[in-house]
Amino acid sequence: MGISIDEQIRILSRRSERILNEDDLRKKLARSEKTGKPLRIKMGMDPTAPDVTLGHAVPMKVIREFQDWGHKAVIIIGDYTARVGDPSGRNETRPVLSGEEIDRNAKTYVAQVGKILRTDPEHLEVRYNGEWLAKMNLVDIIRLTGRMTLAQVLQRDDFAKRFSEQVELRLHELIYPLLQGWDSVMIDADVEMGGSDQLFNNLVGREFQKEEGKESQVVIVTPLLVGTDGAIKMSKSKGNYIAVTDPASGPKGMFGKIMSLPDHLMESYYTLLTDLPAEEFRSLIQSNPRDAKVRLAKVMIMWLHDAASAAAAESEFVRTTHGGVPDEMPEFSIGSGPHKLAPLMVKAGMVTSNGEGIRKIKEGAVKIDQQKVTDFQKEYTFDKPVVLQLGNRKFARLKP
RNA sequence: GGGCGUGUACCGAAGUGGUCAAACGGGUCAGACUGUAAAUCUGAUGGCUCUGCCUUCGAAGGUUCGAAUCCUUCCGCGCCCA
Secondary structure: OOOOHHHHHHHHHOOOOEEEOHHHHHHHHHHHHHHOOOOEEEEEEOOOOOOOEHHHHHHHHHHHHHHHOOOEEEEEEOOOHHHOOOOOOOOOOOOOOOHHHHHHHHHHHHHHHOOOOOOOOOOEEEEEOHHHHOOOOHHHHHHHHOOOOHHHHOOOHHHHHHHHOOOOOOHHHHHHHHHHHHHHHHHOOOEEEEEHHHHHHHHHHHHHHHHOOOOOOEEEEEOOOEOOOOOOEOOOOOOOOOEOOOOOOOOOOHHHHHHOOOHHHHHHHHHHHOOOOHHHHHHHHHHOHHHHHHHHHHHHHHHHOOHHHHHHHHHHHHHHHOOOOOOOOOEEEOOOOOEEHHHHHHHOOOOOOHHHHHHHHHOOOEEEOOEEOOOOOOEEOOOOOEEEEEOOOEEEEEEO
16 A cells, blocks of 8 residues: 555544544554554435535545545445434534435435545445344334433533523434434444544444444544535525535536635635645645636646636636636527517526526626627517527527 | 414514515625635626516405504414423
């Protein structure tokens, strides 16, 4: 394998907010090296929404390092815990999904995770925690809850906060960390990865393993990636996320989303999501933020798509920001007309109502074949396809 | 079971009889600027056959010339006491 343990720790530290604890990790790594037995690196995924985001990608990149050193990722799909709802980092109760929704989401996870992780059976094991949680009966569950006190559970920051602020806190939410901890026992995790908001949950696993007379897992938490709003943690439910499966270009594509990140986020994105050396991107960010962001976008797309898509996304971006028109856009057959423009904009999905379309025309935001439209009452007849444009990001080809 | 409180547009939050399609903030969209879609400034943001009309303020009824605002019932939610 060739890399010293010191070197491994150094590499891991780039994305580690905390390692609990480092000595244990060193011991595990050393033993694994000696025996050739890979470590089991656990990460839980809550299938409450179908997208794996760049937020998940941060701990997953760490897992990928472990895989590259010969260890095994164990991804736990929380099909059962999703029925409970992880309250991490929330100040409100998470909605509980139906079984079908969860299953549907869970299925797509494996493919998405494959963009980041090695997926051969040597390096990846995917488990559903319903596998063992579904078998527990009431007595088992009551015993599990008896392992912790209320005071211990309320140490968790968001629980404590909600409790003291008199925000709703349901009993089932308190059980969530216990279930997640039990997962670690069941799969014999050596290391559990997660965002820093998972710290408490992961430590429960460490504790439970010890109680069961097993070797305790090491807990590594990564910094939380801030979402596209530049303010709060990237999360599916807040809509401030970039998904690993987002298209490279287009109005909702990775390139555009990354370009619209506030500049001050670039350093953390470079650090957490790329492997470029810090000196390199720091100086680029300082000297030319615009180019630094383009570079970031391209690196991300090369990673999650491919080099050709990255180049195409950039050229499309440059063209459209300079008033150009992209090669590809959605097409709509509308018949020759006559048509008023606002309803066409609705049909093309650019606006949600005629009124909004009319407003946009009045604002001077609408163009047909690059010509600004000013009269919202005017009726148009088309004998050949035209490009309808709102702002410089939304395009549709209208065919007679 | 008892008490207090609460339900307003995408979200948060004002409004306690007419001047309310409803302040303000956030978000979103657009305009200007910019070799970033960042930042900043500006505008828009219920629907429509758009200088007017229609439908909204948890639901249903009611009082009134007139209700988001008052009354009745119902539903949802929060906390406290038991």
